[in-house]
Amino acid sequence: MSGVRVLVGTRKGAFILASDGKRQKWNVSGPHFAGWEVYHMKGSPADPARLYASQTSGWFGQLIQRSSDGGKTWEPVDNKFVYDGVPGTHQWYDGTPHPWEFKRVWHLEPSLHDPDTVYAGAEDAALFRTTDGGKSWQELSGLRGHGSGPHWQPGAGGMCLHTIILDPRNPERIYIAISAAGAFRTDDGGKSWQPINKGLYSKYIPNPTAEVGHCVHHIAMHPSRPGVLFMQKHWDVMRSDNAGDSWEKISGNLPTDFGFVIDVHAHEPETIYVVPIKSDSEHFPMDGKLRVYRSRKGGNEWEELAKGLPERDCYVNVLRDAMAVDTLDKCGVYFGTTGGQVYASADAGDSWVPIVRDLPGVLSVEVQTLS
Amino acid sequence: MIRVVLPAHLRGLVKVHDEIELEIQGPVTQRSVVDALEARYPMLCGTIRDHLTQQRRPFLRFFACEEDLSHELLDAPLPEAVASGEEPLLIIGAIAGG
Numbered sequence: 001m002s003g004v005r006v007l008v009g010t011r012k013g014a015f016i017l018a019s020d021g022k023r024q025k026w027n028v029s030g031p032h033f034a035g036w037e038v039y040h041m042k043g044s045p046a047d048p049a050r051l052y053a054s055q056t057s058g059w060f061g062q063l064i065q066r067s068s069d070g071g072k073t074w075e076p077v078d079n080k081f082v083y084d085g086v087p088g089t090h091q092w093y094d095g096t097p098h099p100w101e102f103k104r105v106w107h108l109e110p111s112l113h114d115p116d117t118v119y120a121g122a123e124d125a126a127l128f129r130t131t132d133g134g135k136s137w138q139e140l141s142g143l144r145g146h147g148s149g150p151h152w153q154p155g156a157g158g159m160c161l162h163t164i165i166l167d168p169r170n171p172e173r174i175y176i177a178i179s180a181a182g183a184f185r186t187d188d189g190g191k192s193w194q195p196i197n198k199g200l201y202s203k204y205i206p207n208p209t210a211e212v213g214h215c216v217h218h219i220a221m222h223p224s225r226p227g228v229l230f231m232q233k234h235w236d237v238m239r240s241d242n243a244g245d246s247w248e249k250i251s252g253n254l255p256t257d258f259g260f261v262i263d264v265h266a267h268e269p270e271t272i273y274v275v276p277i278k279s280d281s282e283h284f285p286m287d288g289k290l291r292v293y294r295s296r297k298g299g300n301e302w303e304e305l306a307k308g309l310p311e312r313d314c315y316v317n318v319l320r321d322a323m324a325v326d327t328l329d330k331c332g333v334y335f336g337t338t339g340g341q342v343y344a345s346a347d348a349g350d351s352w353v354p355i356v357r358d359l360p361g362v363l364s365v366e367v368q369t370l371s
Numbered sequence: 372m373i374r375v376v377l378p379a380h381l382r383g384l385v386k387v388h389d390e391i392e393l394e395i396q397g398p399v400t401q402r403s404v405v406d407a408l409e410a411r412y413p414m415l416c417g418t419i420r421d422h423l424t425q426q427r428r429p430f431l432r433f434f435a436c437e438e439d440l441s442h443e444l445l446d447a448p449l450p451e452a453v454a455s456g457e458e459p460l461l462i463i464g465a466i467a468g469g
Contacts, residue, residue, distance in 0.1 A: 059430040060418040076414040
């Protein structure tokens with residue numbers, strides 16, 4: 001029988017929410033790694049029992065945990081993330097050069113085909129990879145070595161590489177995004193990278209159309225159309241139909257186009273979801289009403305999804321990695337809030353219920369569809 | 372035999388509930404104690420001191436015998452009471468963040 005496993009990273013540990021295909025009754029396990037921040041947790045598409053988690057702490061640094069039994073037991077693997085060569089400098093908040101320093105892993109992206117190969121997006125921004133199940137990590141330094149690296153600057157949350165998308169049709173192609181450098185693409189397996197920010201307009205940087213410097217919050221792709229990307233930028237929801245070579249704005253009738261998450265329906269590549277947030281200075285929903293917006297036309301025309309979501313006095317945020325979809329029919333959509341709620345929709349967003357209400361602040365949500 | 376008390380987060384990581392007893396060969400110093408800890412519990416590598424610089428992580432402190440030893444040299448002998456096992460070396464997570 002089919003089922004789903006929702007992997008939730010929070011500010012004080014990890015939680016695993018499991019249900020059968022009806023997605024009505026949920027079993028909650030956790031906290032795993034209690035008291036630690038778990039920035040991200042994700043399962044291998046090639047082996048759903050293999051999970052990886054980024055466990056981190058301002059006191060004790062970074063750990064990577066691996067499970068081979070779907071999250072019942074965990075073992076720490078290598079946590080040594082060393083920049084390749086002489087790290088050099090990027091720009092600090094005040095514009096001065098600042099040495100590259102490893103702080104934490106924001107995102108883990110397991111290979112589509114090999115459970116032992118995983119990509120890790122780090123702060124300060126860099127891409128690492130393991131090919132031995134986490135026993136060792138190597139930097140793909142061509143990204144940080146891109147000529148623009150010394151000009152990258154952190155966003156308010158740090159200079160983090162938070163998005164990693166693997167092209168299912170072309171193993172040499174990877175997309176990544178960095179706050180606040182922008183989006184980049186490699187077409188040679190990570191040796192060389194090009195910025196893919198043409199068409200982005202960011203009025204908060206000196207040159208609003210600069211090649212790099214844009215605060216990209218998240219990017220999503222449907223696996224059946226690897227060249228079509230959807231982006232939630234700091235402000236603006238964007239779309240690219242040419243693998244990021246150029247972008248067009250698709251904010252349309254959204255009440256605000258600031259936000260963090262964006263995701264694509266599992267079976268309808270033109271159906272996308274965002275959670276509008278009031279502004280960059282007020283990180284909560286408009287009018288205290290938590291809302292998901294859905295476009296069935298690939299953007300521009302959006303509908304408000306409200307059934308089951310708070311109607312008043314809701315001032316949570318939904319962070320960039322905290323939305324995911326399952327591949328059941330109907331498509332399930334999930335998101336977590338900084339208030340500790342994880343909402344689920346078993347009908348593609350038409351209605352929502354909270355699976356849990358009182359977790360620590362949610363940093364990330366991923367979903368595994370189990371057969 | 373010397374005694375070490377880890378902060379709660381690290382006790383959970385290495386799955387111990389109480390003090391750790393370590394046999395140290397040679398001088399008992401901050402460096403030799405952390406070397407011995409990491410040898411017994413490899414998952415502690417990087418959590419007490421930086422992988423590369425070997426410097427104590429900024430929000431950790433070393434206390435013993437009612438003194439803060441955090442700024443002593445890494446190879447300076449720890450107090451005799453620690454070396455003899457009479458007193459534990461306390462590795463403390465700084466109180467920060469509310």
